Amino acid sequence: xxxxxxxxxxxxxxxxxxxxxxxxxxxxxxxxxxxxxxxxxxxxxxxxxxxxxxxxxxxxxxxxxxxxxxxxxxxxxxxxxxxxxxxxxxxxxxxxxxxxxxxxxxxxxxxxxxxxxxxxxxxxxxxxxxxxxxxxxxxxxxxxxxxxxxxxxxxxxxxxxxxxxxxxxxxxxxxxxxxxxxxxxxxxxxxxxxxxxxxxxxxxxxxxxxxxxxxxxxxxxxxxxxxxxxxxxxxxxxxxxxxxxxxxxxxxxxxxxxxxxxxxxxxxxxxxxxxxxxxxxxxxxxxxxxxxxxxxxxxxxxxxxxxxxxxxxxxxxxxxxxxxxxxxxxxxxxxxxxxxxxxxxxxxxxxxxx
Numbered sequence: 013x014x015x016x017x018x019x020x021x022x023x024x025x026x027x028x029x030x031x032x033x034x035x036x037x038x039x040x041x042x043x044x045x046x047x048x049x050x051x052x053x054x055x056x057x058x059x060x061x062x063x064x065x066x067x068x069x070x071x072x073x074x075x076x077x078x079x080x081x082x083x084x085x086x087x088x089x090x091x092x093x094x095x096x097x098x099x100x101x102x103x104x105x106x107x108x109x110x111x112x113x114x115x116x117x118x119x120x121x122x123x124x125x126x127x128x129x130x131x132x133x134x135x136x137x138x139x140x141x142x143x144x145x146x147x148x149x150x151x152x153x154x155x156x157x158x159x160x161x162x163x164x165x166x167x168x169x170x171x172x173x174x175x176x177x178x179x180x181x182x183x184x185x186x187x188x189x190x191x192x193x194x195x196x197x198x199x200x201x202x203x204x205x206x207x208x209x210x211x212x213x214x215x216x217x218x219x220x221x222x223x224x225x226x227x228x229x230x231x232x233x234x235x236x237x238x239x240x241x242x243x244x245x246x247x248x249x250x251x252x253x254x255x256x257x258x259x260x261x262x263x264x265x266x267x268x269x270x271x272x273x274x275x276x277x278x279x280x281x282x283x284x285x286x287x288x289x290x291x292x293x294x295x296x297x298x299x300x301x302x303x304x305x306x307x308x309x310x311x312x313x314x315x316x317x318x319x320x321x322x323x324x325x326x327x328x329x330x331x332x333x334x335x336x337x338x339x340x341x342x343x344x345x346x347x348x349x350x351x352x353x354x355x356x357x358x359x360x361x362x363x364x365x366x
Contacts, residue, residue: 115201116188120181123227126151126169127177153212153224158342164212165205170225180227183262188234190255191241191307199306200234206302206327207233207295213334214294220341222288229291233299235259240303243319248310266292294330301327 147154153167154160171177184204192200211229215222238259246252270289304323309316 110193111196113189113192113197113200115197115204116184116192119204119227119230120185123169123171123177124181127171127174130170147223153215155216155220155222156345158216158338164209167212167224168208168227168230171227172225176226180231184227184231184234187231187238187259191234191237195241195307199308200237202306203233203237203299203302204230206298207231207236210294210298210331210334211288211291213331213338214290215288216341217334217337218290219288224288224291226288226291228288229295229298232292232295233302235263236296236299237303237307240300241307244304244307244309244316245311297330298327 149170151163151166151170153163157163171180188200188204191203207230208227209229210233212224215224238255242249242252242256249255270287301323304319305327
């Protein structure tokens, strides 16, 4: 017969083992569990489920408790902004790099040197009087020698007097150097030469009997190029308003002086050669349109593409018209001259004059 005391002891042992097993399972259930869920899901789950209580949070995870169970919900990592590649950085540095103003300095030195040579080789005169430019100079623009195409550009090296030269040099240094430092030698050279060419073309159309000297066409092209630069890059310039004001003030003063000498001071105006304001105007038009075409554009807004095409169309239209006009005028003048010689010979023959 079995002992009742022994049975009770065995029952207590079994109960103790079961309690230990339950304690081990409960301890195992309280161990930390890591669950990967997105950030949006973690925030919604923590607010919608009442069984989760948020007790801590970090930049990368959120810690919640549920009935003694710790759950780390990993948030989705925010993608880092990609850094520019080496080629893009090199392109940005190239676009924004500064340049030495070689063109403005060299062209100014050449103009001073040629004027000094002409002044030295001419007879002694007073300092302020105009230098007599010989009409047969190979540099002066002459409407009766339009087929010598270099004259449309070479006239910029000749000036009437020291004031004429100094005025052009100071203005092109003051306004040209900042542009060339920002946009480079090639771009400013194109703008300057386009203004010089437009000055002679415009003069040949409007004042077809005028000889032309001076670099005012190129100077006004630089002034107008400042307006194009401000239009394209206003948001990226520190002193755009100052530059715009300086251009407006200079043009206003020059226009006021022109009106004064034209209508109120005829004696002073007659002392020197007349100023070709057609060359100023056409040079400025060329500088504005070519400036829109070749200057750097740091903004690239949508409407600027329309401005680019409009500037190209305006410049091409005026240039083609002026070139065709000069060709037709030159050919017509040659034909009339030949016919005039023939008619003169016939008249002399009819009159019996050999």
